[in-house]
Amino acid sequence: MWRRVASLSSALESDLMQAATCGAGAWQRAFSSTQVEVEGFERKSHPFVAFVLGGPGSGKGTQCMKIVETFGFTHLSAGDLLRKEIASNSENGSMILDTIKEGKIVPSEVTVRLIQAAMEAGRNDRFLIDGFPRSEENRAAYERVIGAEPDMVLFFDCPENEMVKRVLSRNEGRVDDNMDTVKKRLRVFSELNLPVIEHYSIKGKLRKIDGTGSADEIFERVRSAVFAALREREER
Ligand SMILES: Nc1ncnc2c1ncn2[C@@H]1O[C@H](COP(=O)(O)OP(=O)(O)OP(=O)(O)O)[C@@H](O)[C@H]1O
Numbered sequence: 241m242w243r244r245v246a247s248l249s250s251a252l253e254s255d256l257m258q259a260a261t262c263g264a265g266a267w268q269r270a271f272s273s274t275q276v277e278v279e280g281f282e283r284k285s286h287p288f289v290a291f292v293l294g295g296p297g298s299g300k301g302t303q304c305m306k307i308v309e310t311f312g313f314t315h316l317s318a319g320d321l322l323r324k325e326i327a328s329n330s331e332n333g334s335m336i337l338d339t340i341k342e343g344k345i346v347p348s349e350v351t352v353r354l355i356q357a358a359m360e361a362g363r364n365d366r367f368l369i370d371g372f373p374r375s376e377e378n379r380a381a382y383e384r385v386i387g388a389e390p391d392m393v394l395f396f397d398c399p400e401n402e403m404v405k406r407v408l409s410r411n412e413g414r415v416d417d418n419m420d421t422v423k424k425r426l427r428v429f430s431e432l433n434l435p436v437i438e439h440y441s442i443k444g445k446l447r448k449i450d451g452t453g454s455a456d457e458i459f460e461r462v463r464s465a466v467f468a469a470l471r472e473r474e475e476r
C-alpha cells in the first residue's frame with residue numbers, strides 16, 4: 241500500500257503559509273524542501289500533476305477515486321470546484337451555474353484560480369486534475385499561472401453511446417445530466433477538448449486508456465499507465 245505523507249516539517253508549513261498568500265507559482269516553491277521515499281518512489285521537490293480528460297461520463301471521476309486509493313494522489317475535479325462555488329453563493333455562482341446548464345466552459349481565470357487555491361491547500365505532491373483543461377485557452381492559462389506543464393495526461397476514450405448511457409443513469413441530481421445538455425457537452429468536448437488532447441499527444445505526455453468494460457478492468461489499464469509515468473518521472 242502507498243503511505244500518505246502524514247506530517248510536514250515546520251519549514252514546509254511556513255512555506256505553505258507563504259504559498260497561500262503569495263499566489264502564482266508559490267505552491268511549487270512550497271514543496272522545495274520535501275523529498276520523501278514512498279514505496280520505492282522518491283517524492284521529488286516538484287509536484288507530480290496528472291490531467292484527467294475524457295468526454296462526459298467517460299469515467300474520469302470513478303477512476304480518479306481508484307488512483308487516489310492506490311497511489312495517494314489528491315483529486316481535484318474542476319467541475320466539483322465549480323459546483324462548490326455555486327453552492328457557496330460566491331459572486332461568480334450564477335454565471336457558473338448558467339454556463340454549466342448550457343454545457344459551456346467557464347472563463348479560464350475563474351477555474352485556474354480555484355485549481356491553484358486547491359493545490360496550495362492540498363498538502364500533497366501528487367495531484368489529479370479531473371476535467372481540466374477543457375480548451376486550448378484553459379491550457380494556456382493554467383501553464384501561464386502555475387508555471388508548469390502536467391507530467392502526464394490520462395485520456396479515457398469511450399464511445400459516445402456508452403457515455404450518454406452512463407450520464408443519463410448517474411442519478412446524482414446534476415443540472416447538466418439531461419439529454420439536451422449532454423449533446424452540448426459532447427459537442428464542446430469534440431470541438432474544444434480534443435485539440436488539448438492532441439496537443440499533449442504530440443508532446444508525448446498522453447496516456448490513452450480504453451474506457452470501456454467494468455471500472456475494475458479499466459483501472460488495471462490505468463494502474464499500469466500511472467505506475468509507468470511515476471517511474472519515468474523518478475528516472476528523470
Ligand atoms: N466502467 C464503467 N461502467 C459502467 N458505469 C460506469 C463505469 N465507470 C463509471 N460508471 C458510472 O458512469 C457514471 C459516470 O461516471 P463518472 O462520473 O466517473 O464520469 P466522468 O467522466 O467523471 O463524468 P463527467 O465528465 O460528467 O463528470 C457514474 O454513474 C459512474 O458510476
Ligand SMILES: O=c1ccn([C@@H]2O[C@H](COP(=O)(O)O)[C@@H](O)[C@H]2O)c(=O)[nH]1
Pocket residue numbers: 296318319320322339340341342343344345346347351370371372373374378416425
Ligand atoms: O474546467 C472546467 C470544468 C468544468 N466546467 C463546467 O462544468 C461542467 C461539468 O464538468 P464535469 O467535469 O463534467 O464535472 C462542464 O460541462 C462545464 O460546463 C468548466 O467550465 N471548466
Ligand SMILES: [Mg+2]
Pocket residue numbers: 300301317319371
Ligand atoms: Mg466527473
